[in-house]
Amino acid sequence: MRSEPPRSGAIPARPVDPLDPQRLDNQLCFAVYAAAHAFGRAYRTLLAEHDLTYPQYLVLLVLWEEEGLSVKEIGTRLFLDSGTLTPLLKRLEGSGHVRRARDRADERQVSIFLTPKGRDLQGRMACIPDQAGGMTGLDLGNRRELLDHLVNLRSGLHDGAANGRERAADQA
Known part of the structure; x- marks a missing residue:
């Protein structure tokens, strides 16, 4: 099997850095x-x-x-x-x-x-x-813990967005 030559103008793949903050999996x-x-x-x-x-x-x-x-x-x-x-x-x-x-x-x-x-x-x-909980692969305790984390995440994002809107309004 022959590999295709790189297309003209194609950008070569970057080396994979598992800690790259712009990596999709991160x-x-x-x-x-x-x-x-x-x-x-x-x-x-x-x-x-x-x-x-x-x-x-x-x-x-x-x-x-x-x-x-x-x-x-x-x-x-x-x-x-x-x-x-x-x-x-x-x-x-x-x-x-x-x-x-x-x-x-x-x-x-x-x-x-x-x-x-x-x-x-x-x-x-x-x-x-x-x-539905059983489909997650998590036991009840881990599902409860994840739920608590997600509620805190949602609250933090909501509060952060509200604070960002306030700062933007103050600057306007």
């Missing part, structure tokens, strides 16, 4: 991004029999904790804007899992409630967290 952001995609694929499989998407499942988790939240409150809990959340809620309503109700005092506010079908789903899906 990027925390990429590791989190890739893990999120892997979780998405895993949950797609687990949720398929319930005909739910992962974002729909997250909405149901919020409502199983507390019903009657406004769209804005659900969005805040899930870090989703109303433009993303509203169509998702409409699909959940269309499938009979939730109902939307306008606030009588303020017609602009919409609260979300579970239907009996949505409540019933909670019991049938109780095994999902353990199934």
Whole structure:
């Protein structure tokens, strides 16, 4: 087998430095991004029999904790804007899992409630967290520790972004 001669203008590969901070494998952001995609694929499989998407499942988790939240409150809990959340809620309503109700005092506010079908789903899906957790290859203690680290990571990034916006506003 003959190897191809280098193309004209091709940049030769740099020597691999495992400690190079610009190496893809050394990027925390990429590791989190890739893990999120892997979780998405895993949950797609687990949720398929319930005909739910992962974002729909997250909405149901919020409502199983507390019903009657406004769209804005659900969005805040899930870090989703109303433009993303509203169509998702409409699909959940269309499938009979939730109902939307306008606030009588303020017609602009919409609260979300579970239907009996949505409540019933909670019991049938109780095994999902353990199934997903088992797919990680981590035991319960390590999953809990990782969760704590990721919550701290999210908080740190959120606080850092807020501080960066404040500094930028001060400089303007």
